[in-house]
Amino acid sequence: GWVRRSCGGAEAKRGDPKAARRRRRLAGPWPPPAAAAGSRPPARRRRWPPSHAVERRRRRRALSGDGGGGGGGGGSPAPGPLLPPPRALARPPPPLALVPRFPDIPVLPYSPLRCRMCRSILNPFSIVDYVAKIWVCPFCFQRNHFPQHYSSISESNLPAELFPQYTTVEYISTAETGPVVPPVFMFVVDTCMIEEEIGYLKSALAQVVELLPDNSLVGFITFGTYVQVHELGFGLLPKSYVFKGTKEVTKDEMLDQMCFFAGKRKPTTGVIAGTRDGLSSESIARFLLPASECEFVLNAVIEELQKDPWPVPADQRASRCTGAALSVAASLLGVCVPGSGARIMAFVGGPSTEGPGSIVSKSLLEPIRSHKDLDKDSAPLYDKAVKFYDQIAKQLVHQGHVLDVFACAVDQVGVAEMKVAIEKTGGIVVLAESFGHSVFKDSLLRIFQSSDNDLGLSFNGILEINCSKDVKIQGIIGPCASLEKKSPLSSDTVIGQGNTSAWKMCGLDKKTSLCLVYDIAKKDGSNTIGQAASNQFYFQFLTYYQHHEGQMRLRATTISRRWVSGSDSVQATYRWL
Ligand SMILES: [Zn+2]
Known part of the structure; x- marks a missing residue:
């Protein structure tokens, strides 16, 4: 059984x-x-x-x-x-000390049952009538009939999602979760560095190539004065597309300039993106190749990495177009794999001085903005750069993609300006003073090394919260972006990303932490708390995400707490038990 x-x-x-x-x-x-x-x-x-x-x-x-x-x-x-009479199912969970910290989460190969009123998912706190084959939703008290395929349910024959200890379960059903999709890694590599640094970076990247999961898709972009997109799918000869570093590149420009419709007519209407919307998989496979197939080409490209060839006058900084390169990477991913897990891994060795997102001019006479300048609002390029990265953040969140930045330089590289895009997409930042430093090398390897031969990296998640009417959600602090889904569960007070009951989490893993801030809802016209008949209230966290094995999964966690009153005033002392 x-x-x-x-x-x-x-x-x-x-x-x-x-x-x-x-x-x-x-x-x-x-x-x-x-x-x-x-x-x-x-x-x-x-x-x-x-x-x-x-x-x-x-x-x-x-x-x-x-x-x-x-x-x-x-x-x-x-x-x-x-099992005791159904009423008792609403008991609080055992004290935390008794609960194993990371129990095996059961993965259920079928679709969840949802409440027909509030869409929350059947869980151990639901009250079940085995005779009438009905369950009562603990959130909205709606009575729901079990469907036909649950007709064999009884006190001694429970589906896993009703086991009291399985307050967290994952659902994986091909009907709801779609096909298996590989993760995508887009490397964006700065070449405005001294030879020694380039050497360090080369050897780190070569190590990463060996650790990439075989099925993952890989793309490679280098940048300096110009942005170069390497066509890894073009046999043994090196071939790349070059973009100016002075301006960002939209998805439409990318479609036109990178021959996605070579020999074919480009559709004149509608959104063109990915294989589902107009692109052939062959045209995409020129830039994103399975790691197992492109190892040789990738190694050759890495081996031939050279310092940006454009001369740099002695009184100037190198011409480094970090913003344009990230814009190209984001648009290329938006064209090829929208809505499918991908991360841009940017390796940056100095300040951006060219095109959008620049943080300082090329002249060495002008110092890089300091904390004081930012405080005094006297960093002339700051606001413009932040605005640019805000746009990149929106684009990446929309596409479901992550931005990681490995900033290794003695100089500043402009993480203050970029951070909005990293935070909102759940990316990683590593700061070190050199690509030869162990902080960089070890951090990079740790991302790609894992005992289970999976990266533990999950992608493209959406978190939704249901809760009892006793509480309202003020917001979430953490690596996510609001999906602006207004809901009666939202509090008028906003903390972090609020005014919504759904958030996008482009990048998430086992260690991702979110801080949920909630309000105690007051009953209309009185100070008493607790609209429910009992003093019990519930949260349900639904995370729909691309598992590192490639399928979409739905993780459902349901928790319950009890209101208790302390000795002081009623309002101040209600707390979690
Ligand atoms: Zn309900």
């Missing part, structure tokens, strides 16, 4: 350990196959609330291949009572 499989079957011991680990995380289908359901011994009924000790023992038994016999021997407690 699926209960056992969700905790790892005997087969998990055999063969490839990674595959076994995946199997362990994957719960069986719902409803369970009839044969399996019929053969399940009655002793498999679960105690509620679950004893974690029992759970761990059961899991160990399952892992050691001794999982068939049920809970009879070994001194385990006698089978407990059946």
